[in-house]
Amino acid sequence: MPTESREEQIVAAGRGKWSKAGVPHKGWQCVDIEDLGEPQIECGMCESQTIRYVHHMEHPNYPEVLEVGCICAGHMEGDVAAARTRESSMKSRTHKRKRWLSRKWKISAKCNPWIKADGFRVTVYRRGSGWAATVSSQNNSLVQHSRRNYKTEDQAKLAAFDHITRLLAKET
Numbered sequence: 264m265p266t267e268s269r270e271e272q273i274v275a276a277g278r279g280k281w282s283k284a285g286v287p288h289k290g291w292q293c294v295d296i297e298d299l300g301e302p303q304i305e306c307g308m309c310e311s312q313t314i315r316y317v318h319h320m321e322h323p324n325y326p327e328v329l330e331v332g333c334i335c336a337g338h339m340e341g342d343v344a345a346a347r348t349r350e351s352s353m354k355s356r357t358h359k360r361k362r363w364l365s366r367k368w369k370i371s372a373k374c375n376p377w378i379k380a381d382g383f384r385v386t387v388y389r390r391g392s393g394w395a396a397t398v399s400s401q402n403n404s405l406v407q408h409s410r411r412n413y414k415t416e417d418q419a420k421l422a423a424f425d426h427i428t429r430l431l432a433k434e435t
């Protein structure tokens with residue numbers, strides 16, 4: 264059975280946190296996406312689907328960010344179409360993502376690696392004990408800094424790539 268229809272059934276059946284008291288069903292927002300390369304972790308909402316494409320969902324009345332699959336994300340934000348668009352955007356950029364780290368990154372005056380891609384400028388830099396990334400549009404109308412710190416420079420670069428994927432999915 265295709266992953267998506269299986270996940271629909273799991274949501275309908277109220278698996279995992281879908282039937283747990285204190286977990287909101289609606290009003291979530293996607294704050295991050297991630298391609299793990301292969302199905303690796305369990306969906307944090309239905310707790311019954313192994314997922315590869317991870318939607319990070321945040322809710323004002325819930326203490327932690329949940330890492331969930333496409334259909335759970337869609338129901339949580341009340342917009343399954345938006346979640347599907349994000350997921351297909353991640354899928355279509357898989358090959359590009361593989362080449363991302365080996366592209367020619369330039370070095371800024373502050374000695375930070377940066378690159379231009381898809382109409383954005385990405386800079387990664389040391390923050391605290393780890394690495395962070397900033398994604399800005401060419402005309403600086405949008406400047407966004409990563410919310411998390413990453414252990415390695417490569418992880419920060421990949422997070423920036425995924426962030427751009429999410430921004431591109433929003434535009435369509």
Ligand SMILES: [Zn+2]
Pocket residue numbers: 270306307308309310311312331332334335
């Ligand atoms: Zn799920």
